[in-house]
Amino acid sequence: MKEQRFDMWAAGDAYERYMGRWSRLVADGFVASLSCADGLRWLDVGCGTGALTAAVAARCRPRMVVxxxxxxxxVVSARAAAPASACFVVADALSLPVRDEGCDVAVSGLALNFLSEPGAAVAEMARVVRPGGLVAAYVWDYAEGMAFLRHFWDAAVAVEPSAAALDEGRRFLVCRPDPLRALWTEAGLVDVAVAPIEVPTVFAGFADLWEPFLAGQGPAPGYVAALAPTTRDRLRDTLGEAVPTRHDGSIAFTARAWAVQGSRPA
Incomplete structure (x- = not known):
């Protein structure tokens, strides 16, 4: 297969079934770890369907969160379920429509790996927070910490070896502590810290695991959508034989994200 990229992110409902249910768990753990005061101005960069924005609104009593x-x-999906303190805007993470020092906290959830210039995005986040303000983000550990995706790509490579080039664990360099720490340091942020967040990813059965891969949202589902039907069926069967199934038919994995935070010098 000719190497392609299948990073389609557009349909909120399909994303929720594929990754949103897990991203909401990790967003809550991430916000809890920040220990921020109430009444702050927050910016959520690469907000997706609003999981992180909702966690900020629920836990931090923000003055505002954008x-x-x-x-x-x-953005349409995020607005549909938005808390009263939140608003949403279509905008580019590499050129934030926010004045210098315009917020207290800038955060980003599961987005950095999908940006063409993650370093530029972090620099933009540092620009828009006040001196002493917080810049924080988290990304999935695609290389080692996403068990259900590891099983998927191992099965894909077994069926079609060229799929190895599309594996997020190989493609995305900013999914480990050292690269994240370097991004924050290069943006001039201080007191930089990186920590793991783990959440359970439990599927009711194989259909609950497999069917979200048919929705076309994200690298793995996009790859599945491009396969010929016979190859797709082989991938399904190979994956089904490989995943560990419990006596009740459920499939239990864990997913790890790496969270990074740092402050703009006062």
Missing amino acids: GLDRSAGF
């Missing part, structure tokens, strides 16, 4: 995403479809 979610930004370049996908108009995601």
